[in-house]
Amino acid sequence: MEENSPVPIEQEGFQAKDISWWFWAIILIFIWAIYIIATRENYQDAFQFIKAGIAVTIKTALISYAFAVVLGLLAGLGRISKNIFFNNLARLYVELIRGIPMLVLIFFIALVGVPIFVDGLNAFGAWLVKIGLGFIGTPLNEFGNSAFTMNSRAIIALSVTYGAFLAEIFRAGIQSIGKGQMEAGRSLGMSYGQTMRHIILPQAVRNVLPALGNDFVAMVKDTALVSVLAVRDITQVSRLYAGSTFRFREAYVTVSVMYLAMTVALSLLIQLMERRLNND
Amino acid sequence: MTNEPRDMIVIKDLHKHFGNVKAVNGVSLTVQKGKVIVVIGPSGSGKSTMLRCINHLETPTSGEIWIDGVKLGHNEKELNETRAEVGMVFQQFNLFPHLSVLENVTIAQKVVRGRSKEEAQEIAMKQLTRVGIPEKADSYPNNLSGGQQQRVAIARSLAMNPKIMLFDEPTSALDPEMIKEVLDVMLDLAKEGMTMVCVTHEMGFARSAADEVLFMDAGVVVEHTTPEDLYNNPKEERTKLFLSQILQH
Ligand SMILES: Nc1ncnc2c1ncn2[C@@H]1O[C@H](COP(=O)(O)OP(=O)(O)O)[C@@H](O)[C@H]1O
Numbered sequence A: 001m002e003e004n005s006p007v008p009i010e011q012e013g014f015q016a017k018d019i020s021w022w023f024w025a026i027i028l029i030f031i032w033a034i035y036i037i038a039t040r041e042n043y044q045d046a047f048q049f050i051k052a053g054i055a056v057t058i059k060t061a062l063i064s065y066a067f068a069v070v071l072g073l074l075a076g077l078g079r080i081s082k083n084i085f086f087n088n089l090a091r092l093y094v095e096l097i098r099g100i101p102m103l104v105l106i107f108f109i110a111l112v113g114v115p116i117f118v119d120g121l122n123a124f125g126a127w128l129v130k131i132g133l134g135f136i137g138t139p140l141n142e143f144g145n146s147a148f149t150m151n152s153r154a155i156i157a158l159s160v161t162y163g164a165f166l167a168e169i170f171r172a173g174i175q176s177i178g179k180g181q182m183e184a185g186r187s188l189g190m191s192y193g194q195t196m197r198h199i200i201l202p203q204a205v206r207n208v209l210p211a212l213g214n215d216f217v218a219m220v221k222d223t224a225l226v227s228v229l230a231v232r233d234i235t236q237v238s239r240l241y242a243g244s245t246f247r248f249r250e251a252y253v254t255v256s257v258m259y260l261a262m263t264v265a266l267s268l269l270i271q272l273m274e275r276r277l278n279n280d
Numbered sequence B: 001m002t003n004e005p006r007d008m009i010v011i012k013d014l015h016k017h018f019g020n021v022k023a024v025n026g027v028s029l030t031v032q033k034g035k036v037i038v039v040i041g042p043s044g045s046g047k048s049t050m051l052r053c054i055n056h057l058e059t060p061t062s063g064e065i066w067i068d069g070v071k072l073g074h075n076e077k078e079l080n081e082t083r084a085e086v087g088m089v090f091q092q093f094n095l096f097p098h099l100s101v102l103e104n105v106t107i108a109q110k111v112v113r114g115r116s117k118e119e120a121q122e123i124a125m126k127q128l129t130r131v132g133i134p135e136k137a138d139s140y141p142n143n144l145s146g147g148q149q150q151r152v153a154i155a156r157s158l159a160m161n162p163k164i165m166l167f168d169e170p171t172s173a174l175d176p177e178m179i180k181e182v183l184d185v186m187l188d189l190a191k192e193g194m195t196m197v198c199v200t201h202e203m204g205f206a207r208s209a210a211d212e213v214l215f216m217d218a219g220v221v222v223e224h225t226t227p228e229d230l231y232n233n234p235k236e237e238r239t240k241l242f243l244s245q246i247l248q249h
């Protein structure tokens, strides 16, 4: 509607961004939700049930993100590497992940990838036993699929998926640093790795911190996908609650507000951080 | 003290090609210890490329580089060791913007030379004093003038105790009033006996500090003689033309 108004609002001395009514609308939604949950028994019941999943959601997001950062950094370094093997390997990883829907990836990694990995481990263990290294081989050989709980498979799936996204962020961050920085480091006798670590990465990471933050928010939301693996995160618990009580409205209002609370809080935190970075 | 000539840099038939571009097309040069060589030539004549081949920031297409009797090869570890002995100062300074001036001057000392923080800082302060800005130790590069940044860059290289210093148009990006402060540091360095190869069009510097001047064009050394000879009686047409162009300014 504002786009259609003939006179730009900005001209009148106040700016559209000063109103920030969207922010107050979200605050209102929170107040309303808290009020409802506090006063209505059905909602209170739903909240009590669903909040059992909060720890799983947060834990899944945090652990997956930490692994994804490591994977993403390695793959990002691979993407800019002059070593043809690592460069191609990193590219392959990123392209594979980006070409498959996340939901399918989660099924695939958890239900196909992990079992294949376990089979490989078993075969390797059997081979070790055969060549007489039973003390390492036997435990590897007897390693079962059950060693990987669905929760840990969900974390593996999210880590591998987000690692590819973060790889592109790290790559862009590294490439945003002028060539002269690497040359200055190398001309002082520092190795490629030392220059990366002490000179390039600190600057690159700083440049991409907002993007990394945004992806963490996205990760928090995407943990909902692991409910398809029956991991009892807040989405899965809501589904269970709604399914057994038929209180769909209570379940999905509550879980939506929970996600919103987490993502809005994180977004504000990221904005604060960005502002602080821009100030110095 | 012996004054026997010692070859600090030997370049043998150096070629560096980028695709079809023959940036350096057969350069040979020997620089003895303590000598100051100035390199001049039009833009794109291969001066930077030659300089960058000396410390193997660019890998030569063919030819040999010897630094203080050691031939540079492909071994990364050896190259890193050699580069630590060869300081390089860039036109664009290339200070590390996320580090303070003091950290800029200590980081490679710690990482490459394995010096303790205290030792590195002591050496850094000595070098910052030498280039005349010890009071800027805690500043960040972005808060310094161009001339100050370039002096920090020189101090950063000197802190590694290099045997050789390479300068690639160190004053070209500076406002005129800051050129002198950088040239003065370079002059002092030359007087102290540092072996230097300087790409610069500052004729005053060349006349007072250089032992030899090279004129490069199209990837080759066209003339190689003393500053007096080159500036007063250039022999080649290309040299005359180039000198007449830079003298107009
Ligand atoms: N990394 C590079 N890739 C491709 N061409 C280059 C590269 N570096 C230099 N050149 C080319 O090599 C030639 C010599 O460049 P340079 O050594 O920078 O000259 P100068 O320093 O004398 O101005 C130029 O034609 C330049 O375009």
Ligand SMILES: [Mg+2]
Pocket: B047, B048, B049, B168, B169
């Ligand atoms: Mg140049």
